Amino acid sequence: MKRAILCLVLVTGIFFTHVFAQNYRDADLAVLYLPDFTLPDPKNLPEDEAVILGESLFINTQQLRGKHVFNALNCSSCHLDAGRLVFAAPIWGALSSQTSKISLERDKHKTLSARIAHCFTVSLNGIAPEEDSEIMQAMIAYIHWLGRNVPRNQGEEDLHGRGFPHLDISPLGYDPLLGQVVYTSKCMLCHGTQGEGVNVGGTVVNTPLWGDLSYTWGAEMARIDVAAAYIKANMPLGRRFILSDQEAWDVAAYINSHERPQDPRNLLTQIPEKTAELFHQGEDSFYLKKSLNDEQILGKHTHYGERPTLPPNP
Amino acid sequence: MNFKTWITRSIFCSALLALSPLTLAQGSFTQLSHDELIKKGSLIAARGNDEGTLACVTCHGSGQPRKSPADYSQIAGFSRDYMLKQIRDFQSSTRESDAMHLNATSLVSQDELMAVLTFYSSLPRPNIPTTVTPPDPSNPADWLAKRGDWSRGIPACYACHGPNGYGVGSEFPPLAGQDKQYIEKQLKNFKSGMRYNDPQGMMGNVAFRLSDEEIEALATYFYALPSQLQAQAQQQSQQTRTRP
Numbered sequence: 001m002k003r004a005i006l007c008l009v010l011v012t013g014i015f016f017t018h019v020f021a022q023n024y025r026d027a028d029l030a031v032l033y034l035p036d037f038t039l040p041d042p043k044n045l046p047e048d049e050a051v052i053l054g055e056s057l058f059i060n061t062q063q064l065r066g067k068h069v070f071n072a073l074n075c076s077s078c079h080l081d082a083g084r085l086v087f088a089a090p091i092w093g094a095l096s097s098q099t100s101k102i103s104l105e106r107d108k109h110k111t112l113s114a115r116i117a118h119c120f121t122v123s124l125n126g127i128a129p130e131e132d133s134e135i136m137q138a139m140i141a142y143i144h145w146l147g148r149n150v151p152r153n154q155g156e157e158d159l160h161g162r163g164f165p166h167l168d169i170s171p172l173g174y175d176p177l178l179g180q181v182v183y184t185s186k187c188m189l190c191h192g193t194q195g196e197g198v199n200v201g202g203t204v205v206n207t208p209l210w211g212d213l214s215y216t217w218g219a220e221m222a223r224i225d226v227a228a229a230y231i232k233a234n235m236p237l238g239r240r241f242i243l244s245d246q247e248a249w250d251v252a253a254y255i256n257s258h259e260r261p262q263d264p265r266n267l268l269t270q271i272p273e274k275t276a277e278l279f280h281q282g283e284d285s286f287y288l289k290k291s292l293n294d295e296q297i298l299g300k301h302t303h304y305g306e307r308p309t310l311p312p313n314p
Numbered sequence: 315m316n317f318k319t320w321i322t323r324s325i326f327c328s329a330l331l332a333l334s335p336l337t338l339a340q341g342s343f344t345q346l347s348h349d350e351l352i353k354k355g356s357l358i359a360a361r362g363n364d365e366g367t368l369a370c371v372t373c374h375g376s377g378q379p380r381k382s383p384a385d386y387s388q389i390a391g392f393s394r395d396y397m398l399k400q401i402r403d404f405q406s407s408t409r410e411s412d413a414m415h416l417n418a419t420s421l422v423s424q425d426e427l428m429a430v431l432t433f434y435s436s437l438p439r440p441n442i443p444t445t446v447t448p449p450d451p452s453n454p455a456d457w458l459a460k461r462g463d464w465s466r467g468i469p470a471c472y473a474c475h476g477p478n479g480y481g482v483g484s485e486f487p488p489l490a491g492q493d494k495q496y497i498e499k500q501l502k503n504f505k506s507g508m509r510y511n512d513p514q515g516m517m518g519n520v521a522f523r524l525s526d527e528e529i530e531a532l533a534t535y536f537y538a539l540p541s542q543l544q545a546q547a548q549q550q551s552q553q554t555r556t557r558p
Binding site for chain 1 (some may be wrong): 443446460464468469471472474476480514516522523
């Protein structure tokens, strides 16, 4: 019976989003797309080689493929508009306080370089550049330039557009099977039938959502609550907030109930159960849970995609 | 099968059913081989058919770049599924064009329709490189194409249409080398809501936010893009050649 109610809600949801989608055209653009403070003009980069390199690395992180990056993602795949856009985890948010909004207490990242390194490890399935390397310093320089007007030491709720918008937990929970319906009708078009994304002549156009070339089990995006909030606020591209909350929850569950590269931190112990205990406690994800077809336990493997099996810095 | 499973599956099936016009059409209802389709298609494209479909090449050409821009799309090398969707939309007037409505509704036979589409999708496309150079801040169209303007909610053109407007899959047509007047007209139609057959309103949403000046600038930009990219490539190869 619960399923039947879920279905009904989903269908009504789809119907109403179609009917009212047009209204978002009249929504106040400033609230949807701009932060409270002034961001520096991207057409006017300073004549500082580090900032220029940092921006280029941020937009085209694939230039580090095979060296620091071992999947098909760029920083700007998720941090849209070169890390500027509100509600798409803008990177200037990192400067307002030093704790990440979505990171749990146990893996608080104290310094900016440690947080960038964390992204390289879990999201780009990569090997982070050294702290004093040209690459790391360039990315830090770019973030500091981008966030130079950010009000410092703000509470998490005070800064408009930081992280993702809050998405209430649905009283109906989430259902990957219903998510499959949403995926088929609204996401497959760009992200492919197998979540493989699209590349044209080697240039990644649409991000792979699961499989070897996507983010790892250790990525924040592998968590259902994080993915749901991101999808609600940013997908389909350019049409933020048109999906219903329930659609966002269901499709996030569907995407994150597929196999993806192992959390690189598993290389420290090679025991997924231990990794789950150390890094995934209390999180809302399918890590070490049954797959949709009940045939396997997700994430219970030592497959690291293209990444060399070199343990990350703890 | 219990009730819950049944209801989930039926929802899923109805979603599939909604997409079936596309999937069925890709199937094998035609008896003709690929080569036969191309041959038949080239004849219809050149002469039209007996039901009233006019020759396609008159407006859409046969792959050669036009000297002066006109208000017709350059469809050589387009995705077959993309063209099929547009033909279906012309037939049902979901996409409005008097001329194309007549031509599309006169393509009665499935064989003929698939033949023409297969012929056009088999034609070579302009040779577009897939590496993108950094945007030029002084060129607004170049900036919109590569970076968009997110302060107004506009994603980059290349975010969906691929690097240098190469075209992606069956929903995002190639932009590079398209006729200036065609792009301008389509963007304006999307903007006014006259054209609305885009997936999830993604194009309409962008066009709505573009100013008329930006639309004109983008149309000019994409029309000139293939020759511009070619000039860039030549310049680069000369530079590498002159280097010792």
